[in-house]
Amino acid sequence: MTTETQTAPECLVEKRGHVLIVTMNRPQARNALSGEMMRIMEDAWDQVDADPDIRVAILTGAGGYFCAGADLKDMNKKAPGDKFAEGGWDLTRLPALLKGRRLTKPLIAAVEGPAIAGGTEILQGTDIRVAGESAKFGVSEAKWGLFPLGGSAVRLVRQIPYTIAADILLTGRHITAAEAKEYGLIGYLVPDGSALDKALEIADQIAANGPLAVQAILKTIRDSEGLHEEEAFKIDAELGAAVFKSADAKIGPRAFANREKPVFTGE
Numbered sequence: 001m002t003t004e005t006q007t008a009p010e011c012l013v014e015k016r017g018h019v020l021i022v023t024m025n026r027p028q029a030r031n032a033l034s035g036e037m038m039r040i041m042e043d044a045w046d047q048v049d050a051d052p053d054i055r056v057a058i059l060t061g062a063g064g065y066f067c068a069g070a071d072l073k074d075m076n077k078k079a080p081g082d083k084f085a086e087g088g089w090d091l092t093r094l095p096a097l098l099k100g101r102r103l104t105k106p107l108i109a110a111v112e113g114p115a116i117a118g119g120t121e122i123l124q125g126t127d128i129r130v131a132g133e134s135a136k137f138g139v140s141e142a143k144w145g146l147f148p149l150g151g152s153a154v155r156l157v158r159q160i161p162y163t164i165a166a167d168i169l170l171t172g173r174h175i176t177a178a179e180a181k182e183y184g185l186i187g188y189l190v191p192d193g194s195a196l197d198k199a200l201e202i203a204d205q206i207a208a209n210g211p212l213a214v215q216a217i218l219k220t221i222r223d224s225e226g227l228h229e230e231e232a233f234k235i236d237a238e239l240g241a242a243v244f245k246s247a248d249a250k251i252g253p254r255a256f257a258n259r260e261k262p263v264f265t266g267e
């Protein structure tokens with residue numbers, strides 16, 4: 001197993017075997033998003049897509065916090081609205097927050113502590129979500145007269161029941177990890193301090209699977225979203241057939257017959 005570490009002050013990116021771990025790293029501000037942090041996150045997502053050796057990614061936060069959204073104190077220096085007015089921003093895409101961009105490999109969120117506003121927004125761009133029991137979630141932009149530009153007004157109502165999403169978006173109230181689990185916003189509730197361990201366990205399970213199969217399943221999920229079943233099955237058939245033609249599709253059944261663990265090559 002290879003281990004490479006690239007550190008940067010506001011976001012850490014670590015490759016552990018086939019897994020890339022991205023850690024938002026401004027714990028003194030509950031990992032509130034900064035421009036620098038978002039640039040590093042965007043680069044990390046490019047790395048996930050480009051490096052064939054990376055099979056899964058994990059997004060987490062340092063210091064026992066996930067992310068408190070935009071840096072509200074920084075907004076007092078220069079309001080984002082004024083920056084947007086200066087132009088050059090395509091607000092239909094915020095790649096760092098996975099708005100208008102999704103990864104080609106699975107992304108697991110490991111949440112401890114608060115995941116508020118932008119924190120819950122980026123969560124909606126992840127595929128599998130694990131949280132410690134004391135984690136808190138919410139999309140509280142409206143409380144500060146702001147809009148959830150990370151995409152929640154569109155995405156949250158598609159991911160959890162409508163009336164709960166509308167309540168969270170319009171009241172800006174925070175919900176507990178137990179509520180988030182009940183609503184299906186997260187998939188795993190674990191003891192505090194163990195979210196990353198659980199995420200790594202899930203990542204290892206995924207990384208041991210056929211990478212072409214995993215990526216084709218994910219692409220089918222993404223590309224067929226919102227389509228009529230008949231249209232969706234065309235995508236499903238094309239991507240599925242390509243997997244069946246791969247060397248991995250021979251390795252798996254052979255390993256089963258020989259009572260061995262399959263070692264996939266991704267070819």
Ligand SMILES: C[C@H]([C@H](O)CC(=O)SCCNC(=O)CCNC(=O)[C@H](O)C(C)(C)COP(=O)(O)OP(=O)(O)OC[C@H]1O[C@@H](n2cnc3c(N)ncnc32)[C@H](O)[C@@H]1OP(=O)(O)O)[C@H]1CC[C@H]2[C@@H]3CCC4=CC(=O)CC[C@]4(C)[C@H]3CC[C@]12C
Pocket residue numbers: 028029030032033034035038067068069070071072073074080083094114116117118119121140141144146147148149150
């Ligand atoms: C548009 C998106 C996005 O949709 C907008 C937002 O995310 S708005 C953010 C709203 N955030 C909140 O409501 C959370 C506020 N915080 C809390 O409620 C609580 O602090 C907590 C529940 C998180 C934690 O409570 P605790 O009791 O545990 O701790 P507490 O004592 O309160 O805090 C401890 C210390 O941490 C500081 N803190 C906490 N939260 C923040 C925060 N959000 N900002 C700053 N500091 C915070 C707190 O003050 C304490 O500090 P002390 O010193 O100890 O007092 C936008 C999302 C990202 C934006 C882009 C970011 C990059 C950009 C840069 C640019 O230049 C251009 C614009 C942009 C691209 C920008 C554009 C908008 C976004 C996309």
